[in-house]
Amino acid sequence: MYRLTNSFPYLLNRVGVQMGELFSRRIAGYGVTLPMYRVMAALWETGDQRLGDLAAMTTIEISTLSRLVGEMKRRGLVTRARLKDNGRTVAINLTPKGRTLVEELIPIAIRFEEVAVRDFPSKNISDLKTILAEIYESLKALEPEIEEANKARKAAKSKG
Amino acid sequence: MYRLTNSFPYLLNRVGVQMGELFSRRIAGYGVTLPMYRVMAALWETGDQRLGDLAAMTTIEISTLSRLVGEMKRRGLVTRARLKDNGRTVAINLTPKGRTLVEELIPIAIRFEEVAVRDFPSKNISDLKTILAEIYESLKALEPEIEEANKARKAAKSKG
DNA sequence: GAACAATAGTTGCATTCGCAAATATCGGTC
DNA sequence: GACCGATATTTGCGAATGCAACTATTGTTC
Structure with a gap:
């Protein structure tokens, strides 16, 4: 007999939602949201990304991401500039302020992951x-x- | 060196978002959304639930769920009624229509899970x-x- | 049994989200 | 080099979301 609560998507989603919610609360004091953290961490790993690539990397819908990047630029966390040689794409990068901030947050993410998985080899x-x-x-x-x-x-x- | 794309929450979230998006599209023709399916599948597994329990089971925030259940009731998928012996709690159940529908959808969910995991023992x-x-x-x-x-x-x- | 705290659910309101349409630029074709 | 389709991003708009405040009911204390 099928049980939702034993299905893979259910178990997956539940952990994902819960980790996201906890991490959100943990970093709220730094003035950033979870999607903002994801964007910064993605850029920290791979800088100078186009919007579409960043959307694929973060699994954030592209129009949502466009607005999010706009807000983050307004806050001085990232830069966004049209390329000179290809005016329809933009390059997104961390600012020094964004980099400093994400480097504060990454250890928290590492800590969370550590707690999540510490019971398993x-x-x-x-x-x-x-x-x-x-x-x-x-x-x-x-x-x-x-x-x-x-x-x-x-x-x-x-x-x- | 830390990489977002090798972190557990990242890998988890990515699969969860993607599966959710695909499943949403798959069931859209039945006139239901993914959160609606989750509620119905939860009730199919464990009927006669209170709102708070259903929220915990589905990881849907309670005010969101309250409205969602209202909409589902309007569509004739579930019933919602205050208890006689405790007027501050409600009991939520599938209607026959809701039950029939979720029993159509569950095989699709099973199919999706099967495809997702078929490469592994x-x-x-x-x-x-x-x-x-x-x-x-x-x-x-x-x-x-x-x-x-x-x-x-x-x-x-x-x-x- | 009145007053107050605790529990359960709903609603107001501002924010976020995602689809679809619009905009902007590029690459090719004649 | 004007036109047209393809690519990349942004924006309009309605729907969904979540926090906080509110309402309703129950439990507790004196």
């Missing part, structure tokens, strides 16, 4: 990370059948 | 689920240090 955790990364790739296989199912439904609708 | 997946469930519990350990850090910060602020 590190081998299990690194396996788990590998699995998560591969599952992410596997999900691409679902795309076509989503299209197909929706197409079928639409066709049935217009006929009936 | 089921032992690994069940281990992974166990770990996710235990990590969720471990996170409670972070609560006190969040309070403490924020208290410390507030004290420093009022002094300086």
